[in-house]
Every structure is written in structure tokens, then in C-alpha cells.
Amino acid sequence: MIQDTQRFQPFTQQPISVMSEAGEWSAPFDLTLSGALLRGLYRDMLGARLLDERYSKLQRMGKTSFIAASSGHEAAQVGAGKALRPGHDWLFPYYRDTAMVMALGLPGKDVLAQAMATRADSSKGRQMPGHPGSRALNIFTVASAIASHIPPAVGAALSMKLRATGQVTVTSFGDGATSEGDFHAAINLAGVQGAPIVFVCQNNRYAISVDFRKQSATDTVAEKASAYGMPGYYVDGMDVVACYLVMKEVVERARQGLGPALVEMLVYRYGAHSSADDDSRYRPREEVDAWLARDPIDRMRRFLIKQGLWSDAEDADVRQDINDSLNQAVRDIEAAGPVPTAWMFDDVFAEPTPHLLEQRDSLREDGS
Amino acid sequence: MIQDTQRFQPFTQQPISVMSEAGEWSAPFDLTLSGALLRGLYRDMLGARLLDERYSKLQRMGKTSFIAASSGHEAAQVGAGKALRPGHDWLFPYYRDTAMVMALGLPGKDVLAQAMATRADSSKGRQMPGHPGSRALNIFTVASAIASHIPPAVGAALSMKLRATGQVTVTSFGDGATSEGDFHAAINLAGVQGAPIVFVCQNNRYAISVDFRKQSATDTVAEKASAYGMPGYYVDGMDVVACYLVMKEVVERARQGLGPALVEMLVYRYGAHSSADDDSRYRPREEVDAWLARDPIDRMRRFLIKQGLWSDAEDADVRQDINDSLNQAVRDIEAAGPVPTAWMFDDVFAEPTPHLLEQRDSLREDGS
Amino acid sequence: MAIQTIVQTVARTLGEEMQRDDRVVVLGEDVGKRGGVFLATEALFDSYGPDRVIDTPLSEGAIIGAAIGMAAHGLRPVAEIQFADYIFPGIDQLFSQAAKLRYRSGGAFSAPMVVRMPAGGGVKGGHHHSQNPETHFVHTPGLKVVYPSTPSDTKGLLLSAIRDDDPVVFMEPKRLYRAIKEDVPDGDYTVPIGQAKVRREGDDVVLISYGASAADTLKAADALANQGISATLIDLRSLLPWDKTTVLGAVARVGRVVLVSEAPLTGNFMSEVAATICEEVLDSLEAPPLRVTGFDVPYPYAQERHYTTNPNRILKTVQKVLDY
Amino acid sequence: MAIQTIVQTVARTLGEEMQRDDRVVVLGEDVGKRGGVFLATEALFDSYGPDRVIDTPLSEGAIIGAAIGMAAHGLRPVAEIQFADYIFPGIDQLFSQAAKLRYRSGGAFSAPMVVRMPAGGGVKGGHHHSQNPETHFVHTPGLKVVYPSTPSDTKGLLLSAIRDDDPVVFMEPKRLYRAIKEDVPDGDYTVPIGQAKVRREGDDVVLISYGASAADTLKAADALANQGISATLIDLRSLLPWDKTTVLGAVARVGRVVLVSEAPLTGNFMSEVAATICEEVLDSLEAPPLRVTGFDVPYPYAQERHYTTNPNRILKTVQKVLDY
């Protein structure tokens, strides 16, 4: 599918897009993606959106304590997630990447299990909600500290290069993350070493309440790539096909040993920063509405329908399926029951040290 | 002296220079600097070089424990130091900036006193050699940790802006420093806030033994400025007049509220990284020799002689003067005597806390 | 007097001091329009605008570093670190620059600044929204460290911290942000840095704590009182310098002591207090000084109520000390 | 056996393990051609080339962060931090990522890596080339911490550290780098992490130390022996986990103990050891456990010999404990 020639130019003034808002193909090259793949992109976006809605509901019901929803970022995340080889490439995501990890293959159930922290959570209830991970899928478990996963992502890519494994690393983060020192230290190292890694910045122009204009003196994140000797792509993050195609191109280029890239996807966060936030304090309602009108899922649906690849009836069926399986997932997760207190002392080290065993026993004794 | 028009372009491919190696004026505009200023630039470079030589000798004699010499960096440092208003603007230098702090007005004696850590050291023998500072001259006392002074420099500039003091901050560092996270965090903040600050990178293409090609995937440091929305100037750091003119322009622009700039000065470290280093392990002798042939002091002397502003006789006299005053300085510094042990407990806080007084007394008791 | 919570007290005290002293500026992530994620800087942006209430880029190094330069240049910055857990990307600035500035310059420069940070767990925040990093600060010469547990102490210590001529780390017990309301003195009310508060006098055992653990300890003391056991309750409030005199006096008198602090056990600040107690008043001890602390595991999510210094754990430990 | 210094042992042990296990890579500033500023990676670049001996850009965050990712992906990286003082720009990676990776992922990922760093003062290095940051590490759950004081222990612990499945902070006493030569066992010689070494048995006092202070303590013990005072000498070697059993056994038997460590007093690792001793064997104490440590000031330059735990200070303190 990826052609020999490079389709996309770095450092464009306008975001790269391949379909209009109305859902018309608008790229200067032909659409060669299969119908199955295009339908899959849509279905994954929809699945993530519906999961988000369910997850929010669970949060309001007190069944999980927190959500940082991916709504509005689905095109960017699904485009990126689908560009990787599942179980082969590695992904270092951040807390908002629900749609990305799902597109890579993580079941929605696992996302919710982590959020609900029952025994169904493969990470044993250790972290706050929104912090999934998977050994099988090489999804490096999310950590809350902004940008802190970017240096490890570069390290993994260096290991891939050193051992010529043919793998690629993708790491994803928000616009705010680009201000952290570790973003710079990491991407600089990747540039120097030509590591097989793609840096994906989902620029929703807010870091909680802080406007991108207070985050950076540049107009885009993409242009920062030149400071690291790598191409930077500025992409319409509401256009899932553009996101997918650009990602596919840079991922495969990295796989061929042609070096890292930075991809900025211009998106919008539909909800508040998280369930702990009140965005009306800092975001004008009109701005939110204008972006809601550009919903990436609606746009892709219009595109598919125009291409004869989707119908309203199918849409309803798929929604039903997804919701049914979410219902089942929540039931299973709850049925798994709470994690045991003693698990608190496991996995600090591969083998528990004497002091940890002592502390575990002391807690038992206290019975508290 | 600074014209209304902007003389220099940012982001040039070739380093900005205004005189040839032979000492001919080569800029597309007329030389309008006074003879006194030009002679001063030369004299400052020479003073720093002779101090370096003396300082090295003192180190070999065991009268100070360490030196990281500025030899080879004099044009860059004097050009920068002279572009500031002494006692008004602030300078945040790094350990190699001997010539810069001297050009700003710090007596060579103070540099040596700090290095010899006697009572003549205004910082009370607290730090290793090569770490001068001055309250009167607003020279923020050097700290060893690379790039750690850059965020405070930006903070000072923000304070200047907030209070409209008409001051400017200059901070100086090596090429290695540009890889630290704090460099990025700081310059990014300066860009966002339009702080009155100039970032001066003395690129000698080595960080101890690490080649600049392992430090950054870019050809220059200057081009990194675009990632922070500010101009980046690439300057021949062996041309003191170019360094001075570029610095003067960007400093005055910052003073007028037109924002920060990054200035890269291409230099070469004539000696090993420091008295603790052996550069033959990593630098080819021919490379060193080629740069020695481009000595910035010789070049400026050729220029001055061509301009009729200097003579060999004068040169000998000035050297004699400088060396005499260095002799006197060393005598005075040694005569001041060692710093008292109890000073170790002062200046941790404005007022000593009870625990520090206790510890001071306990040491007295131990008598050790 | 106004009845207010800790977090309200932070915002109002900052506002009062900004009013009084125009050198005071506030900077951090989301401290502007948003008023801070906990509203600890609420309304300041409206009153003082973007020059004095600065939303910074997302970099703790930039925040602390900028504060250092501002302070050295003559301002009195109050930097907010959104969660104490996020001090680490900025800790080099605090340790390598702020803490050593006065010393390394022989007194020529100084950094009169405050670094505020909500700390501690029990709020379902997991690994990176729950930690108590005070040990790192007290072990770094050149920093002062305070950690109040009541609204009044919050005001009194915050004013002292801003007016102090050296860098002060100001830790706020986020679990108590809205849990306690109190009449807070109006006007220029300060609490000196370095003075503990004896909240209650008793003869059977001394309980020492600070921050959110002080509230747990208070509850435990109430339960003990119901059992007829009287405790001396010391809230350290300041950790560096800490009030040795008050602590040693009480322990020497009572002979039994339990030390309560939520940070992990190994290297907990209470280890320092216990070591000092044993160094100085060993012979008055009738039982070993015991510590109730967090465990040596990353701050857990699902089991956090077992991790905190809950009153149950304190009571069991007091019993051991009394039974000794 | 080969007679070698500590720093030679580091380089040779790294070389042997790189030979044995091709997952082992070395990364840091100047570790390549330069062989490290102390030559602790000497000759490795020539043998293993730039893929396995990686000169990184000047960023401790990049160094530690990259090591984490390499380790998670299957390598066994040994990162060098040029001076322990420069851990702070990279400490967020160590604390927020490495230390918590296994735990936060429920065991799915781990970071089997070593972070080496020359530490301690007495080498005219001033503030930023002298510090002993071990307290910060031991107080961070998820990290192991070792700090050998002899060439043999350096080899034995370095091999154990590289082979350990979790992140290990490997501190090297730079003051002793070339001060001691010793016959170091050939081949696969390991020292288990967590075991102290009793260097000498005695009945009058227990002296506990580690790192460069262990050498000072040894000198003090010799001087005591000349006065007819016999000391049990414990070199902890591992700080996390530390060998409680050996320490408590010795102290319970002897009843008098002096703890020696060069880091600043407040929050010194020895505060933890002292607090534990008092918790566990209070009744066997015949005198208060006293600490000989650095002072609560930034590491000074001119007066550094007064700051270190020199034998004089140790002897005066031992005398106090004996006279009690």
C-alpha cells in the first residue's frame, strides 16, 4: 500500500488532509486503501467513542474514579494505532490514547478493567484509571507524568536498531508535553542516533487550561522537528485517512532505517481535560461547538457512505454490537471482584525483599 | 552605534564574519566603531589569554586545583561581554567564560582569587575554581551543573520585563548544554514570553570528548532557534568584531522589547576540556593545529595594525602591564590567607538555623 | 476571622500578600484563568492579570528555574507544582541552583521564593498524584520545608514562607484541602518557620506527625482519649528546620513516642526524628520509638486506604508502645 | 586474581560481562573513545564499538530514559552518570519511570538496568562533584542501591547489579577510585545484593559505614585497636535492601554503635539505620547510637576535609559512645 515514492511533504503551512469535511477524496493521488481497512478505521473510531461514553457514565456512577476521554482525538489515534504491526512494533502512549491502544488491538474490556481496578485488570489495580498497557501488544503501560515515557520510547527504538529487529516504536503525547525537558532530550537523542521511532503529537491546543500560544512560540509543533534533524508533518487530525497514510509512510520509513519523524495531528478535545476539570473556566463555548461540527467520526462516515462502503443501517447494527459487548465487559469486570490488599506488596521487585515481606506481614497484623 | 536597520540575517548557511583571516574588513557595511572600542576588544582578549596562561601555571604548581581555560573562545566571549551595560544588564555565564566576565568588568584578580579560594575570594572559598560571580556586576555566580543556569537566566529576564527595567539578560553555555532538558524548557519559556534575553552558545564542537555530531542532528545550534520562535544567528566566533556587532544588535533589540535571540558562535577550545582532561584521547592533533592557526587574538591584532590602531611595540607594553598586574594579584591573593573553617556554616540561609549552629559547635568540639 | 478550608486559605493568603507586596508573583501550570487545578490560585488572575499570575509552559524545570531568576532579580515568586509528584522534572533546579545559590555566591545572590505543592495520597490519584517527597527536600541543605495541616497554619506559614529570604518548599496536604474548615485570623498572621505546634498535652504517649497524617493522628488521639489514654500531640508543621526542642522535651517527659508520616518507611523523615530522639534522650525512653508510615512500594491505587497512616494503624502501634 | 583499583575493576568487570552477555550495553557522557572521565569504561569502546558503548548527548534524562527503554525491550544497559551530583536532571526518569515500571504494569514490564555513578567528596570538586545522593534512592520504592568500598566488592556487586532483574543504582566511592588496590577474584565472582560485610569483629563498639566512609572507618578502627579498643566493623555495601540481620545482631551483642556516612546529617541514610536499631534492639543499647556525617551545608570546597567523615571525627564520637 505504501508506495515507493514519498507522498507527503514535511513542514507544510496547511495541515495535510486527504478528504474534505463533506467526505470527498481531496488528495492529489488515488485512493488505494481497501474497503475493509477504511471500514475498520471507522469502526475503531466509533468503538472508542462509545467506550468513552460508557466509561464516562461509569465514572459518574462512581464505578471508576477518573476519565480523560479521547473524544475528538479518535481520527489521530486510530490512524496512528492502525499504522503499526500489532505485537511486533512498540507503542508508548499517554493517558488520552484509549482509541490508539484499542486500534492496536487492546480490547475495550481491558481499558475498562484497568479503569475499574478489579481483578480483571492485568496491571492488578496498581494505577489510576486511564493507564492501560499490554505485554502481548507491546503497549508500554501508561504513566501519568507528562512526557516521561518519551525517553524510554527512544531507548526501545535504539534497542531495535542495535539488534536490527525490524521493529518500530511510536510514542504519543499532547502539545503540552513538548515543553518538558525530557521531550527535548529524547527526540534529540533519536535524531542523533537515527532511531526507528515516530513521535506523534496530538495538538488539541490546550494543556488542561493552558493555550498552545502560552506553550510554544511556534505556530505548529511539526516545525520543531527541524531542530532535531528530522522531518515534521503537520496533519489534519480530524481526517483519519490522512493520519493513517502519513503514519504508515513514516513508520515504514523508520522501519527501513531511514530515521525518525515527528507527526503533529491537529485535533480538539471534545470534553473537559478530565472528569476532574471544568473547561468552561477557560474555553469559549463557540470554540467547542465549531470543533464539534468537525467531528472526525461523522466525516469518515460521510466519506464511507459516499464511497458506497457504509450505510445507516449498518451503523446502527455496529453501535448495537459495540454497546452489547461493553455491557458484557462491565459485567465481567465487576464479577472479577476487588484486588486483594496483599497484592500491594508484589511486583516492587522481581523477588520480594525481606523488608517488603516484613511490611506485608505488619499490615496483616494491624489488620487495618 | 547600532543603526536603525538590522544588519545581520538570522539562519545563514555560513557563519557571519566581518573581517578576513588576514585582518581585512569584509562586511557589506562600513566600520563605524571607535578606535578605542576596537583596541579595547583586543586588549580584553589578550588580558584573558594571559590570565589563562597564568592560571594554568598556578594549577600546575598546585596553587589552584582546576582550570577550564577559555583560550580559543576569547573573541566570542569578549564580543558578548562588551555588548552588555556593566552593572545594569545581567550575565549568567558558564565555567569557561573567564574572558566574558572580564570583558564585562570583573578584574582578573577576582577570577584568580575565586580559583585560589583564599580570603580574597568574594564567594568565600565555597566553590571549585572557575566559578566566579559578582553582585556589583550582576554576574550570576557560576554553577557546575551544565545548563542549570539557563532557566534562572530566563526568570531574571521575565522580572526585567515585568518591571520594565530596561535591562537585558545574557546567558552563555557550550554546545553540549543544548542537549539538556533545561535548555529547552528555558528557551521555550523565553520565546513564549518574549523575554529580554540573549542565549549565547559557544559551539566548540566538543562536549569534553563528545563530538557535536553526537550531540545534535543539526549542522548548527542557531537553527534550533526556530523551534522557539526566535531568530538564530550563526557567527564566526573567532571574529571578535562580528561577535560584538551581532551581540550588540540582538541585545539592543531585546532591550527594546523585540524579544529574545539565540546566537551561536563557532569557536575552538585550544586546550583540553580542563586540567583533568587528556584531549589526545579523542581530538586529532591536525584539527587542533588548524584552529590554532586561526587564533582570534592574532587576527584582531592584524586587523588593528592594518587600521593603524596598534603596533608591535604597544603590544609588548600591554603584555608587560597585564603580566605585572597578574603578579601583583597573585601576591595579594596569597597574602589574604586561607578561609576559616567556620565559614563553612555561613550563608546556607540568611540567618543560621539552630541545627547549623549546633553542627558548627560540634565541629569545633571535635577540633578536626 | 473567616471560616475557610486549607485550599481557600492558600488562594486568599496569596491574594492578600500580592496586594501588600507587588514583588509577589505566582507562576505555574494552570494557575491563571483556571485558578489552579485545585483552585489554590482562584481569582488571582482576575485581580492581578497575566504579568503577575503566569501560566507557564508545561515544564517544572522552567517553573522553578524561572522562579529562581525572578527571586535573584528581586521578585518574590510563588511557584506552583501541580502535584508534588511532579517536582522531579524540576528538582535539579531546586537542588543544584536554588538550594545552593546563597552559599555558592558567598551571600551575593539569594533566591527568596516559595515552591508550593499539593502532596500526599488518599485521593485515588495512584503513583503520580499521591507521593510525599519531603525527605528529598529536608536532605538538601539550603532549603526550608514546611507542611501545615490546618487552615490557620497554612496562612501563617505561607506568609512566613513568602517573606523568608531563602527558598521554602511549601507542601500542602491535598487530602485535607477541603476536609477541614477553621476560623483563620485576619491580617498579618504569621507562624514562624521551625516551630512545632503542641495540639494537645498528655502523659501516656507522644504522637508526632505533620501534614495529612496530623489529621489521622488527631483522630487516633480522640480514640485513645475515649480509652482513657492521654496523648501529647505534636504537629511539626516545619520539617526544616524542625523543632527539636519541643519534640525532645515532650519525649523526655513522657518516655513513649509514636511517629506518623505517610511517606515510605525507608528514609522517612520520621527516621530522622527517631534517630535524633535516640541520640539525645535515650535514657528517658520507656519503649522504642515506633514509626507509622507508608510502605516501601510505589503509591498504590486500589489499596490506598491501607497505605495511608489511617487511625487504625496508629492505634495498633500506640498499643505496642504502651504495652512495651 | 588481579591486583587492581576500584576504577580499573569497574572497567574490567563491564568488559567481562559484555563479553559474556551481548545484551549488556554501556551508555553515558564520554564513555566512548574517552573511556569515561575517570576511565571507568576504558577500552570498552575499542572492543565493542559505538553500538554497545554509546556516547550520548549531554542529558542525564536521555541517558536514564534510554536505558529504561532498552531494558524494557530486552537489553541490559549500564548507564553512567558522570558525577552522582548530575543525577538530578535525570532523576525523574529514575523515579517516575524506572522505579515504578514493574509495579505499575502489574509485572508486565521491567527495567533491568544499572545506573553507575561516582559519588562522594574529598576530591576538591565543590558543590557539584562531591555529593552523596543515596538517601534519595533508598527512599524511592522500586530501586535497589549498592555502594561498595573495595575492588572485590565492586566486581561482585557490579555483576549482581547487571544480572539483577530490577533497576540498581550503583554508587562508586570516587575518593577511593585509585586509593586501594586489591586482589580481585577472577571469573564469575558475585556478591549478593543485600548482604553487609563484617570486616572485623570486636566487642567494644560497632562501627557501621559504607562507600568512602568505610575507608575512614577502617582507619579509625586501626587507631582504636592501637588504644586497645576492639571494634566490630560493618560495611553495609548494599543500602537497599540493607542487611538488618547483621546490623541488629552486632548491635544487640555489643550495645554501642557509631554510624558513619558522608551525606548531610538530616535525612542521612544512617538515620534510617539508627531508627531501626532503636525500634528493634533498644534494650541492648548501652549508649545512644551516634552518627558521624557530613554537615547540613552544600558540599564546601575550601573546607572539604572538615566536612568528610575523617577518622578524627569518628574517633571523637566513638569516645563519646564509650564514655557514656
Ligand SMILES: Cc1ncc(C[n+]2csc(CCOP(=O)(O)OP(=O)(O)O)c2C)c(N)n1
Ligand atoms: C510532569 C507532569 N506535570 C504536570 C502534570 C499534570 N498534568 C496532567 S495532564 C496535563 C496537561 C497535558 O496537556 P497535553 O500534553 O497538551 O495533553 P492533553 O491532555 O491536552 O491531551 C498536566 C499539566 C503531569 N501529569 N505531569
Ligand SMILES: Cc1ncc(C[n+]2csc(CCOP(=O)(O)OP(=O)(O)O)c2C)c(N)n1
Ligand atoms: C548536568 C551536568 N552533566 C554533566 C556534567 C559534566 N560535564 C562538565 S563539562 C561537560 C561538557 C560540556 O560541554 P559544552 O557544553 O560543549 O561546553 P564546553 O566545555 O565545550 O565549553 C560535562 C559533560 C556537568 N557539569 N553537568
Ligand SMILES: [Mg+2]
Ligand atoms: Mg493538549
Ligand SMILES: [Mg+2]
Ligand atoms: Mg563544547
